[in-house]
Amino acid sequence: MALLNQQEQSQVAETITNIERQTDAELVTVLARQADDYTYIPLLWASVLALLLPSAVNYFPQLLNVHQLILCQWGVFILLAILFRLPKIQSRLVPRAVRHWRASNLARRQFLEQNLHHTHGETGMLIFVSEAERYVEILVDRGISAKIPDSHWQAIVSLFTARVAKGETAQGFIECIEACGKELQRELPASREKNELPNHLIILD
Known part of the structure; x- marks a missing residue:
């Protein structure tokens, strides 16, 4: 069974595309079924x-x-x-601390694997979710963190985590992207055309 169906994935991709038209930030979304098998x-x-x-x-x-x-x-x-x-x-x-540690490690690996550290102006943003761990994290490159403190994203992460716990991951993604977009539009408004990274939801099944 897919983590999100095709319609939900398309909605997430469309939301990213709309937000990126209004900001210099490059958004990438990753959804993992589980961060580790914990064998x-x-x-x-x-x-x-x-x-x-x-x-x-x-x-x-x-x-x-x-x-x-x-x-x-x-x-x-x-x-x-x-x-x-x-x-x-x-x-x-599996202790909660271990689950979150493994999910956090996977998020950081994805930030590098998706080349978010190589964007023009260092404006990459990763929105990462691991469903089994009910873990959500937002990681940004220096071009964003220089203008928006990392603590700003915590409230958005908390709301998204609550959505994941209820099984509303698709809606959580859309709300999260839109909430991040509002802040990015204010601090990093679009100044050029770009599409360096994929807009579709990346699924690690």
Whole structure:
């Protein structure tokens, strides 16, 4: 299932095009299904719990000998590693700080991969969303940050994050682009024709 359907993607692209006609900024939007598969998280939890097993067995030393304990540890590890891979369980095992850290890293990689640091006048802006983490971030190049403080975007990010949490990602993108556009038009009004970067929504599925 696509993160956004074709109609929604077209609406996002049209909104970007309209805003870019009125500002020197270059906007790029990226939507990721998930920032990381977190395969190491189930293994980490399974390992910790399996290693704690001998402590519990100490209370009942007559139940298991050393060889049985080792086999039991391996069995617990394998069982939990499989169980913790279930999406609903795995999502609860990943700390929020880890999820946001991975999403933030992906956002920064996308800023570089989409060449937002090579625009004329250093006016690139990335609007990044990772749905699974419910994470939204706006990254801008120096030409924008010199005129608009990064803290200005936080309120827009908060509103967009709330939209993502409700499953209204497409509407969130449109509102976010329009809100950013108003500020960009005021501080960086259009002074030239340009279209250095793609206007369509980039999806990392």
